Amino acid sequence: MSTKNSELATIFHEMAVMLEVLKDNPYRAKAYYKAAKSIEKLESDICSLAASGELEKIPGVGKSIAKHVDEWCREGTFDEYEKLKARFPAGIFEILNIPGLGPKKARVLYRELGISSIGELEYACMENRLVELKGFGVRTQEKILNHIEKIKVYSTMRRAPEAYRLAGEVEKLLRRYSDDVYLVGGLRRFQEVASDVDFLIHVSEPGSVLSHGHLEDFEDVRFVQEDRVLAKYEGFLVDIRISEKPVGVSQLFFFTGSKGHIEALRKIGSGLGITISSDGVFVDEHFVDITSEEEIYNLFGFSYIPPELRENLGEIEAARDRKLPELITDKDICGIFHIHTTYSDGSLTLDKVVQYAVEQGYQYVGISDHSQSAFYAGGLKEDDLKRQRDQIEVVRESYPQIDVYWGIESDILPDGSLDYSEEILGMFDFVIGSVHGSFRMSSEDMSARIVKALNNPYLTILGHPSGRLLLGREPYDVDMNRIIEVAAEKGKIIELNAHPYRLDLDWRWCRRAKELGVPVAINPDAHKAGDFNLHWGIMTARKGWLGREDVFNAKNREAMQRLMKAKPWMG
Ligand SMILES: [Zn+2]
Ligand SMILES: [Zn+2]
Structure with missing residues (x-):
């Protein structure tokens, strides 16, 4: 059979699948399936038939399909196909590769839950969204998750929890060769998503110990240079630098990077007679015995720059002026907001959540279930709200050692309104406003939508402001700078969603929020x-220069009580 025939048959099949998922017109989908089949079976070359005007003799090829074939033979593609492809989310093809997920199921996922990528599907499975979905169930959900696990092994990028877990295992393996092992590179500086992990190890005879046979726990082991090995561990790329001498501070510093940071320092150093390389630190060509990274910065007269800030984004100037922030730590967090309970799609009861927060030593906890338009997540109807309000009173009495704040995660609807009346929104202590659907908007429209929500006096916290799912869904198009500016103007708080799939607000924007005085809430x-x-939210906040004074939920109980009473976000 001609390869042309099978190429075109594949295209028609793809079109049929796209049409079936989008469900515009079931007859058209059928027509394309049929055409694909008969072209595949065809003995003679499809484009020769097109040239001699014999296309319509082929069963299943009518006038309109014949037109497409003609166009395809001449142009290599055809308009109808390109148009359809343009409006079809490409990620759905990956979903269709999961065993048991045909176009019908993909259609349900897309239409009911708005899922159009593997990442979104994985996230929905983890939030138990498929259990109640027509044609799905617990078993299907489990099978899908298992399969996604397998796919992940083959892709090279890892989100933070996985990247750091693998780094920990690799470190353990390397410690069999030497105790002198250090994590360096991007992961030492904190990355929300990593493509590899870098290590520095001291081995006195690199050739003999780190030879091929000795690295049996790794895959694809390659010596790139004498002092560098590339290998894989569970599919994750591992980059190992080998040092014959014990690892020195200058090496640790040098291989931690970032490149931009080191370069910028070197430039300043050249004016002061300071040279830094992996071989050591020299002042006026004399070797200086350095015992800590602090000493390197001190040579310049700078304060110490922690690894997560070494991105050449102004940290050197700040260290020179002694204006580096004191970064937030786990211990600074006094309470938590944004928690779902069994009232919507959470699996813990309200009582259990409060009990848990008490056990963790928090001084306050803010409940926020989904609002009514989040039907897929069991969003709260007015009756549910009354029941929940009553129960909030009960837990407040049972747990006097903690303040319980009653909130809601209200959908920001496509037109920018929140999906309860002002009367209802006014009942809550706080309102988180989040975009959960209709992501595909122009930057202008999306920005206007969120700005309108920020103008709602009841909105307290803007939830996961970019909507991204790391390695799953790109952030929606939005003018984040403007969002932060409006938040500042209106006295709103911006969330840094600490879920390791989100870590949203991105650390690159945290500093802007800090500059404009917008408090950031690190929410689970x-x-x-x-x-x-x-943890991952705090790491992101640190990388974004946030200190205790910038973080909303680092306020102590009394300060939070005052804020909840004054409600400065109401304008
Ligand atoms: Zn939520
Ligand atoms: Zn949400």
């Missing part, structure tokens, strides 16, 4: 017991 967005960990 917890749906179940394992979700309360703020």
Whole structure:
């Protein structure tokens, strides 16, 4: 059979699948399936038939399909196909590769839950969204998750929790060769997503110990240079620098980077007679015995720059002027907001959530279930709200050692309004406004939508402001600078969603929020017991220069009580 025939058959099949998922017109989908089949079976070359005007003799090829074939033979593609492809989310093809997920199921996922990529599908599975979905269930959900796990092994990028877990395992393996092992590179500076992990190790005879056979726990081991090995561990790229001498501070410093940071320092150093390389630190060509990274900065007269700030984004100037922030730590967090309970899609009861917050030593906790238009997540109807309000009173009495704030995560609808009346919004202590659907908007429209929400006096915190799912869904198009400016103007708080799939607000924007005095709330967005960990959010905040004074939930109990009473965000 001609390869042309099978190429075109594939295209028609793809069109049929796209039409079936989008469900514009079931007859057209059928027509394309049929055409694909008969072209595949065809003995003679499809474009020769097109040239001799014999296309319509082929079963399943009518006038309009014949036109497409003609166009394709001449141009290599055709308009109808290009148009369809342009409005079809490409990620759905990956979903269709999961065993058991045909166009019908993909259609349900897309239409009911707005899922158009593997990342979104994984996130929805983890939030238990498929269990109640027509044609799905617990077993299907589990199978899908298992399959996605497998796919991940083959891709090279890893989100922070996975990247740091793998780094920890690799470090353990390397410690069999030497105790002198250090994590360097991007992961030492904190990365929300990593493509590899870098290590520095001292081995006195690199050739003999780190030879091929000795690295049996790694895959694809390659010596790039005498002092450098590239290998894979569970599919994750590992870059190992080998030092024959014990690892020195200058090496640690040098391989931690970033390149831009080192370059900028070197430039300043050249005026002061300071040279830094992996071989050591020299002042006026004399070797200086350095015992800590602090000493390197001190040579310049600068304060110490922690690894997460070494991105050449103004940290050197700030260190020179002694204006580096004191970065937030786990211990600074006094309470948590943005927690879902069994009232919507969370798996913990309200009582359990409060109990848990008490056990963690928090001084306050803010409950926020989904609002009514989040039907896929069991959003709260007015009756549910009354029940929840009553129960909030009960837990407040049972747990006097903690303040319980009652909130809601209200959908920001496509027109920018929140999906409850002002009367209802006014009942809550705080309102988180989040975009959960209709992501595909121009930057202008999306920005106007969120700006309108920020103008709502009841909105307290803007939830996951870019909507991204790391390695799953790109952020929506939005003018983040303007969002932060309006938030500043209106006295709003911006969330740094600490879920490791989100880490949204991005650290690159945290500093802008800080500059404009917009408090950042590091929120767990917890749906179940394992979700309360703020670690990745705190790491993101640190990389974004945030200190205790910049973080909303680092305020102590009394300060939070005062704020909740004054409600400065109401304008
Ligand atoms: Zn949300
Ligand atoms: Zn949420």
